[in-house]
Amino acid sequence: MEKLQEIRTYLEENGIDAALVTTPDNVFYLSGFNSEPHERLLAVAVFRDADPFIIAPKMELPDVKAAGWTDEAVGHEDTDDAWMIVERAIRGRGITPSRIAIEKSHMSVERYERLKELYPDAAFTGLDSKLNAMRNIKDEAELEKLRKAAELADYAIEVGCREIAEGKTELEILTAIEFEMKKKGVSHMSFDTMVLSGKKTASPHGTPGDRKIQKGDFILFDLGVVWEGYCSDITRTVAFGEPTEEMRNIYETVKRAEEAAVAAVKPGVRAMDLDKAARDVITDAGYGEYFTHRLGHGLGISVHEFPSLHGSNEMELQEGMVFTIEPGIYHPDITGVRIEDDVVVTADGVEVLTKFPKELQIIK
Amino acid sequence: MEKLQEIRTYLEENGIDAALVTTPDNVFYLSGFNSEPHERLLAVAVFRDADPFIIAPKMELPDVKAAGWTDEAVGHEDTDDAWMIVERAIRGRGITPSRIAIEKSHMSVERYERLKELYPDAAFTGLDSKLNAMRNIKDEAELEKLRKAAELADYAIEVGCREIAEGKTELEILTAIEFEMKKKGVSHMSFDTMVLSGKKTASPHGTPGDRKIQKGDFILFDLGVVWEGYCSDITRTVAFGEPTEEMRNIYETVKRAEEAAVAAVKPGVRAMDLDKAARDVITDAGYGEYFTHRLGHGLGISVHEFPSLHGSNEMELQEGMVFTIEPGIYHPDITGVRIEDDVVVTADGVEVLTKFPKELQIIK
Numbered sequence: 030m031e032k033l034q035e036i037r038t039y040l041e042e043n044g045i046d047a048a049l050v051t052t053p054d055n056v057f058y059l060s061g062f063n064s065e066p067h068e069r070l071l072a073v074a075v076f077r078d079a080d081p082f083i084i085a086p087k088m089e090l091p092d093v094k095a096a097g098w099t100d101e102a103v104g105h106e107d108t109d110d111a112w113m114i115v116e117r118a119i120r121g122r123g124i125t126p127s128r129i130a131i132e133k134s135h136m137s138v139e140r141y142e143r144l145k146e147l148y149p150d151a152a153f154t155g156l157d158s159k160l161n162a163m164r165n166i167k168d169e170a171e172l173e174k175l176r177k178a179a180e181l182a183d184y185a186i187e188v189g190c191r192e193i194a195e196g197k198t199e200l201e202i203l204t205a206i207e208f209e210m211k212k213k214g215v216s217h218m219s220f221d222t223m224v225l226s227g228k229k230t231a232s233p234h235g236t237p238g239d240r241k242i243q244k245g246d247f248i249l250f251d252l253g254v255v256w257e258g259y260c261s262d263i264t265r266t267v268a269f270g271e272p273t274e275e276m277r278n279i280y281e282t283v284k285r286a287e288e289a290a291v292a293a294v295k296p297g298v299r300a301m302d303l304d305k306a307a308r309d310v311i312t313d314a315g316y317g318e319y320f321t322h323r324l325g326h327g328l329g330i331s332v333h334e335f336p337s338l339h340g341s342n343e344m345e346l347q348e349g350m351v352f353t354i355e356p357g358i359y360h361p362d363i364t365g366v367r368i369e370d371d372v373v374v375t376a377d378g379v380e381v382l383t384k385f386p387k388e389l390q391i392i393k
Numbered sequence: 394m395e396k397l398q399e400i401r402t403y404l405e406e407n408g409i410d411a412a413l414v415t416t417p418d419n420v421f422y423l424s425g426f427n428s429e430p431h432e433r434l435l436a437v438a439v440f441r442d443a444d445p446f447i448i449a450p451k452m453e454l455p456d457v458k459a460a461g462w463t464d465e466a467v468g469h470e471d472t473d474d475a476w477m478i479v480e481r482a483i484r485g486r487g488i489t490p491s492r493i494a495i496e497k498s499h500m501s502v503e504r505y506e507r508l509k510e511l512y513p514d515a516a517f518t519g520l521d522s523k524l525n526a527m528r529n530i531k532d533e534a535e536l537e538k539l540r541k542a543a544e545l546a547d548y549a550i551e552v553g554c555r556e557i558a559e560g561k562t563e564l565e566i567l568t569a570i571e572f573e574m575k576k577k578g579v580s581h582m583s584f585d586t587m588v589l590s591g592k593k594t595a596s597p598h599g600t601p602g603d604r605k606i607q608k609g610d611f612i613l614f615d616l617g618v619v620w621e622g623y624c625s626d627i628t629r630t631v632a633f634g635e636p637t638e639e640m641r642n643i644y645e646t647v648k649r650a651e652e653a654a655v656a657a658v659k660p661g662v663r664a665m666d667l668d669k670a671a672r673d674v675i676t677d678a679g680y681g682e683y684f685t686h687r688l689g690h691g692l693g694i695s696v697h698e699f700p701s702l703h704g705s706n707e708m709e710l711q712e713g714m715v716f717t718i719e720p721g722i723y724h725p726d727i728t729g730v731r732i733e734d735d736v737v738v739t740a741d742g743v744e745v746l747t748k749f750p751k752e753l754q755i756i757k
Contacts, residue, residue: 067697068498131502133501133502133503133506134432134501134502134503135501136501136502137497137498137499137500137501137502138495138497138498138500138501138502138505138517139497139498139519139521141502141505142497153502155503157503200572200575200576201572203575204568204571204572204575207568208564208565208568211564211567211568211601212564212603216585216600217585221580221581236580237575239576333431
């Protein structure tokens with residue numbers, strides 16, 4: 030696989046003999062095998078001068094192969110000392126590593142001490158920033174999954190709108206959405222689905238409940254699905270019956286802010302500039318104090334990953350980055366509105382993955 | 394709090410100056426504050442010779458206090474170096490720790506290296522086994538939450554049975570259960586709810602889907618809720634219409650096995666003896682090869698914690714331990730049946746937390 034080759038090249042360039050990748054997200058990223066092994070050992074081992082291997086609980090080996098892993102796959106059982114099996118697999122490659130890369134921000138001290146026992150003369154270095162940098166730029170296969178996850182999120186919003194009716198509760202609408210997603214083969218939402226109505230829309234982290242929706246409410250949907258290991262995250266705010274003039278004004282302001290940020294996306298632009306593009310629209314309209322969070326966050330295997338789109342991030346956008354753009358206005362006395370899309374930085378601009386209309390939907 | 398005092402006593406007895414507890418589950422256990430801070434620092438610091446403190450993201454400090462924390466609570470913002478704030482709070486106590494206890498099975502190498510920079514002369518020791526031992530024995534306040542979580546799980550099974558009707562799918566029944574739980578104020582199930590029917594019951598880790606239930610099916614529910622941070626986990630298998638003689642025989646075998654294990658629970662009995670009590674019943678009935686997993690697992694803040702009830706665990710039960718008892722028979726050509734209760738070891742026997750009837754329920 031290309032990604033394993035990129036790690037290998039990194040090891041060559043940095044004089045590192047071996048890398049051990051142990052976080053489930055990164056194991057999935059490198060191997061295609063998606064699993065949460067809890068306290069059991071699951072690791073991808075990559076070498077400068079030898080072929081990689083994966084070590085996984087023995088009962089999961091068929092799934093490792095089904096996921097497309099073609100290099101060696103080593104199993105261990107609960108009665109085994111998994112680290113001795115790792116050591117043996119490395120020794121079998123004729124390697125005694127003197128520099129080993131690990132994910133320092135994730136590997137536990139216990140595992141680290143075990144590794145140091147096995148390789149007392151080795152130096153340990155971090156692989157975290159290399160992996161973060163790789164995951165920051167999505168390849169075409171990843172984009173395909175993100176597109177499909179976004180398409181399902183669009184459909185979820187459509188279902189939510191269809192379910193809106195006088196007297197239904199937020200939880201009833203939420204349940205109908207998640208049920209429909211399950212029927213589409215979605216085994217997990219990417220986070221707790223949010224359906225908020227009326228003044229509750231003004232809380233960026235509100236909890237859906239038994240409130241019955243009423244004519245005149247804005248209804249805010251914030252949701253996403255996991256599709257083949259990749260996440261989507263969409264927000265739409267729709268009207269149930271005619272909104273007031275001020276609600277419309279808030280809606281149109283958020284819409285213009287969101288569109289301004291989307292339009293500004295291209296390689297070389299700084300993350301902070303996108304935040305400013307949206308924030309300026311909201312501030313100019315007099316609602317600046319009610320836009321209380323950053324513009325967005327990276328999206329991929331994790332629903333919150335790099336890059337972070339906030340007002341002091343000078344990082345320049347690059348082709349292949351994927352993130353959310355989600356400005357909002359949360360006015361406690363009137364309403365909350367948030368509009369959120371998932372976007373990809375392309376060679377000369379932007380591809381918007383989520384496509385549900387942003388014109389204010391008024392549901393009769 | 395008593396638990397903090399117990400840690401402090403442990404530090405005294407072992408000549409340790411300070412303990413830093415950083416896993417969210419254990420922070421909750423010691424402080425009452427339940428939060429997933431992701432990459433942000435959340436820690437409880439306990440000292441042999443000074444008062445404890447908690448460090449948390451500043452915006453969460455009101456929640457820390459609302460959770461009942463009465464000692465010092467220190468906040469940090471994203472622009473702060475949280476570890477410098479920890480160092481200052483420790484220095485402010487007149488302490489330069491020379492022995493520090495950490496959770497070695499969880500603390501990352503990155504954080505560990507940071508701590509070693511701050512305290513280059515300190516020795517680091519593990520607090521994991523002490524915390525595991527404490528969490529292994531539940532106090533009355535914890536039992537109250539576990540009882541309530543079990544009561545809600547009982548009700549969820551009741552809802553599931555009520556929803557059974559010709560032509561309904563597994564997912565429809567599952568959705569109805571989870572919706573009803575949400576209405577009861579349950580924000581999270583303790584794991585993915587399982588509703589399996591027909592031959593699918595023979596897969597211990599099956600996935601609910603679009604299969605329509607039919608007369609003659611066994612329907613297996615495996616589910617649990619989180620209530621005030623504590624988990625329940627129940628399994629019941631019920632019949633839709635009249636089961637065959639062999640299905641009844643399998644059901645009654647599992648029921649006798651489950652009841653035999655429950656009846657054997659009391660202080661001093663070994664975990665392996667419980668497993669054997671159930672396994673012997675199933676083996677004697679000729680189904681031994683179809684009981685393919687351990688008898689059960691500990692239950693508390695985590696849905697899988699200590700103790701593990703398997704055939705080679707010689708650990709003796711103690712008053713206050715809480716775990717599941719869940720034997721099953723998975724016969725691929727006939728049906729699967731599992732019955733699971735949550736139990737507490739009492740001074741002279743057992744308290745069964747889950748109370749949904751175990752007599753075979755036949756739904757017409």
